Amino acid sequence: MIGTHSNPDAMPPLQPAFRALADPTRRDILLYLSREDMTVGQVADRFEITRAAVKKHLVVLEEGNLISVHPRGRERINRLQPLGLKSVSDWLKYFDRFWDSKLSALQQAVAEEESKKDD
Amino acid sequence: MIGTHSNPDAMPPLQPAFRALADPTRRDILLYLSREDMTVGQVADRFEITRAAVKKHLVVLEEGNLISVHPRGRERINRLQPLGLKSVSDWLKYFDRFWDSKLSALQQAVAEEESKKDD
DNA sequence: TTTAAATGATACCTTATGGTTTCATATGGA
DNA sequence: TCCATATGAAACCATAAGGTATCATTTAAA
Numbered sequence: 001m002i003g004t005h006s007n008p009d010a011m012p013p014l015q016p017a018f019r020a021l022a023d024p025t026r027r028d029i030l031l032y033l034s035r036e037d038m039t040v041g042q043v044a045d046r047f048e049i050t051r052a053a054v055k056k057h058l059v060v061l062e063e064g065n066l067i068s069v070h071p072r073g074r075e076r077i078n079r080l081q082p083l084g085l086k087s088v089s090d091w092l093k094y095f096d097r098f099w100d101s102k103l104s105a106l107q108q109a110v111a112e113e114e115s116k117k118d119d
Numbered sequence: 120m121i122g123t124h125s126n127p128d129a130m131p132p133l134q135p136a137f138r139a140l141a142d143p144t145r146r147d148i149l150l151y152l153s154r155e156d157m158t159v160g161q162v163a164d165r166f167e168i169t170r171a172a173v174k175k176h177l178v179v180l181e182e183g184n185l186i187s188v189h190p191r192g193r194e195r196i197n198r199l200q201p202l203g204l205k206s207v208s209d210w211l212k213y214f215d216r217f218w219d220s221k222l223s224a225l226q227q228a229v230a231e232e233e234s235k236k237d238d
Numbered sequence: 239t240t241t242a243a244a245t246g247a248t249a250c251c252t253t254a255t256g257g258t259t260t261c262a263t264a265t266g267g268a
Numbered sequence: 269t270c271c272a273t274a275t276g277a278a279a280c281c282a283t284a285a286g287g288t289a290t291c292a293t294t295t296a297a298a
Contacts, residue, residue: 022141
């Protein structure tokens with residue numbers, strides 16, 4: 001059997017992380033946070049959408065375990081959390097062999113040749 | 120500047136690929152296709168949703184350059200296309216240093232200590 | 239040629255998603 | 269204490285997304 005969307009516990013679920021990464025604004029936020037921790041307001045200043053919208057994105061990122069939030073006084077510091085990204089990276093690693101190995105390259109070449117008339 | 124969602128040409132755009140990966144059913148389809156090429160019907164047999172729904176997923180996967188489709192007679196063979204996945208993997212690679220290096224581990228430890236009272 | 243099989247396409251429905259506006263709350267400073 | 273600042277939260281909107289049902293089209297096979 002493959003997948004089944006279920007989460008046999010243990011490591012963090014993939015779905016919230018993949019969901020979070022699906023939006024380009026959220027991916028950009030992650031890039032900003034990879035350079036420095038930022039308050040909600042600081043992040044919002046980088047975009048043209050409202051602070052409320054940015055706040056929503058931050059919640060989704062937090063649900064995906066891609067960032068952690070740390071209250072400091074009346075501010076909330078948003079910090080990149082690598083572990084969430086790692087789980088996604090690990091999922092992708094499975095496919096490494098499909099492009100990284102010479103065997104794969106060969107298979108590709110054969111396959112291409114085999115279906116010249118298609119596509 | 121960071122991101123900006125724009126695509127300076129050259130390599131395939133990330134958005135369609137990330138979008139495609141956001142759905143658990145589509146990720147499962149990719150896993151199936153990593154084992155063998157499949158017709159639309161064969162893929163549909165693996166799920167409980169209708170063939171039409173599966174077909175839509177396949178279109179999204181194709182738009183994300185994650186699969187290629189090859190007509191053969193009245194069938195259409197769906198094949199995993201590693202290159203689309205690679206672009207996503209490359210995007211993620213940027214974050215490797217945030218969990219893979221010992222420096223990062225140190226930074227994490229310090230950061231954790233620094234915000235014990237939070238969270 | 240007639241029919242069944244495999245797929246494509248379209249219309250329609252419900253819920254999720256990304257955004258905005260507006261109002262409430264908490265906290266640092268004068 | 270009083271006020272400005274930083275967020276949080278809720279209501280509301282338009283559009284995207286995932287599904288279904290139904291009908292058209294293409295191709296293998298009897």
